[in-house]
Amino acid sequence: MASLSLRNVGVIAHTPLFQNLNLVVADGDRLGLVAPNGAGKSTLLKCLAGLAEPTHGDIVRSRGLRVALVEQDVPASLIDLSFRDILLRALSPEERDGQGWQVDMTLDAFETPAAMRDLPMRALSGGWQRLALIARAWIAAPDMLLLDEPTNHLDLEKLLKLEAWIATAGYAAPIVVASHDRAFLDACTTKTLFLRPSESVSFAHPYRRARELLEAHDAAAQAQRDRTLREVKRLRQSAQDLRNVGINSGSDAAQVKSAQIRRRADALEQGVRALHRERAGEIRLGNRGTHAKLLVALDNVTVQTPDGRKLFAVPKLDVAQGERIVVLGANGTGKSQLVRLLHRAMSEEEGLPGIRVSPSLALGYVDQDMGQLPHDATAQDFILSRFRLGDQRSRAVLAEAGFSIEKQALPIAKLSPGQKARLGLLALRLFGPNFYLMDEPTNHVDIPGREQLESEILDSAATCILVSHDRSFVKAVGTRFLLIDRGRLREIDAPEEFYESVSR
Template sequence: MASLTLRNVGVVAHIPLFQNLNLVIGEGDRLGLVAANGAGKTTLLKCLAGLAEPTGGDIVRSRGLRVALVEQDVPANLLDLAFHDVLHRALPADEREGHEWRVDMVLDEFETPADLRNLPMRALSGGWQRLALIARAWITQPDLLLLDEPTNHLDLEKLFKLEAWINAAGYTAPIVVASHDRDFLDACTTRTLFLRPEESISFAHPYRRARELLDAHDAAAQTQREKTLREVKRLRQSASALRNVGINSGSDAAQIKSAQIKRRADALEQNARAVHKERPGEIRLANRGTHARVLVALENVTVQTPDGRKLFAVPKLDVAQGDRIAVLGRNGAGKSQLVRLLHEAMNRPEGLPGIRVTPSLALGYVDQDMQQLPERSTAHDFILSRFRLGDQRSRAVLAEAGFSIERQGLPIAKLSPGQKARLGLLALRLTEPNFYLMDEPTNHVDIPGREQLESEILDAEATCIVVSHDRSFVKTIGTRFLLIDKGRVREIDGPETFYESVVG
């Protein structure tokens, strides 16, 4: 049986990413890899694939183990190749001739439309590029498949397609998935590894059940830590009292005993490690407030493509204070075009025909590609110039959001997608809006960041219109649900019916 074993594996990059990791990955495993952005998921996957070496420990692979890693970005040398050729060239050189059928079989397995099969990779959507990379790895028939953020750029239809493919994959070779999509992890994994700098923890359950067990583990660890620290305090008080007795009475035995007790207290305190916390201390959302009951009203509004083709009409829609509207629809239905139209109307003092915006509206806007960020500016200069907090305060809020001094001075264009997302959400928080217009705000955001955004929206009683493929996010924050379907928009009771129609 093909397997891979980790023995006391660790990686240090300025600080430990993870250490003393012991794990066996074998037949039939579907392992979810969970950690915050920058915490080592991609690094660990590269170590498993043999593309990087750990700082410490050993990775033992069974003889002849074939590992395929699907990274987040398309390699530059594949961008001008046709989808079909990308798969064909992934075959061993001596198997390419006469094995075109294998390429067609995998393309069929991924339900690839005929008109996409001969398009160059750079002409494909981000979602199809992801599926192409997964298909390219799959055609090599690996013994271990590693997927790094496979749901990035996938619309719901392709996301469900990927879930179905993983669950129906006709072989028992293990799959390791690094992802921030909680529903995807629940649907596709049977084990979960929480990667941490001090002590990584795994459970033989999908994400949500594993998360419950992790929270219980952390609560027990915190209780034990508090108990230990109380004992440390008691021992030190005893040591101090004995020391005073020894000094006052001239008793060497009392002072020796005092020193022994103090050494025990020091040892206990050293072993009472702090419980792991995900990125504490970030700036939180605020709500500027408004007395207006209806913040935005639409009547007889037509939503069009950039070239003027009609997508759908909105006969009437009032967005009242406290409404959290999730806009649903298949890819290409016009969700992002609606957001862009509303964004334009909210940035014009006179609005747009058919769209009325209350004068007290303070807009917080997030674009799915974070295009609102000035790519040539540094993170520090952007926050300093946009919000005029002063140099030191700007550096402090960036540090609280997880940006080191070095990263604060990098051009935004050089930040990772996760870092850009974090910067965009920081700017959203500092704007202190009373209306949030968000197109895929959780793209590239890790699970702690998604959960924090959800709780902040609820705590701030925010008014918002949001487009998102993150099913957990939609179900958590949504109070109203608009479905765009077949050129019409209508309000529905909840997102489940739409999700079921996409799967079907």
């Protein structure tokens, strides 16, 4: 039986990432690992894999346990190898000759196109690189599989295939998944661990049900804390009253009793635990407003590849104020090309044929790689020069968005993908657009950030056109849904029509 036990495990990196963690991962477990960016998910996975040691506590593994960790980035040693070769190298030397058929079987299981199988990893898309790393871990038949953000870079089709593969893996070996994709966690996990600096909390349920139980747990903890603090206040008042009686009457007994009550109040207060709060790093949007009812209109527009090949046609599309339009379609159908075309039309003074843009439109644009950010500048210099807030205010708004003083002084190129996403969304808020054009805005944004972005879009009554593979995000914010299908853009009633067609 494959199992792994954690006993009072903790990791401290300047401040505690997590501590006093007790956990058992055993056969059949599908554990979802949930925490904000930078809260220790990757560190914990490395500890489980034996690639890092915890600061304190013990990790006990069953004898001979073989653990495979799929990290977020392709190791440098694999970047020049082909998809086929990295699978071959995952087998032992003895297996490579006699059981090479396993490689073809695994490539088939992941529906890898024949032309892609012998390409070097560096030539593959980010999504295929992720699948190659997962296939590499899988073919070695580990006793436990650890996946760190496995949905990063995956288009919806690959994401659904990965979900189906995990659900029908056909073996009892446990899987631990760190992910910010709520729908993916619901589909692929049976248990959830919310990783926290002081007290981590786990439930034997997938994410959404576990989240409900976590909120009830936190509410009960808050209620208990409030009761304890009220009792501390009452005891201190009683102690003070007795002390006054003792002083006025000269009663030593009253003074002794007062001291006893104070010590009891001190003990209760020391036992009160600070409640968990998600880390700082607010995502907020603005909306400068406009009186225009129609912000964008497309009439007989053709969307093309950069080399001029037609992708699809848009016969007619009007975008009214307050509409939140989600563009859906299989990978390669032209969703990002449509966003780029609209960006050009909204940015160039003369516009583009077939696209009318309201003169009052103020554009907020985000691409999926945050390419609109000046990567050579520091975060502080970018905010200071772009919005002229002054040194002190620039530092303050960056701190509100979760950037420490050290991070503010780093070149943007050296920030993590999640930090770049927060910086890009901060810039949107400071600019205060009345129209948002977003291509995968939740890429690398953690669950609290995604939920806050959803709330901000709804609360600010934002008008937007967006592309996203995050099904929870799409469901929360979309009011209209456009599907690129068979060379045309057509409107559908709900995104489920597209999701069902992809999963068939």
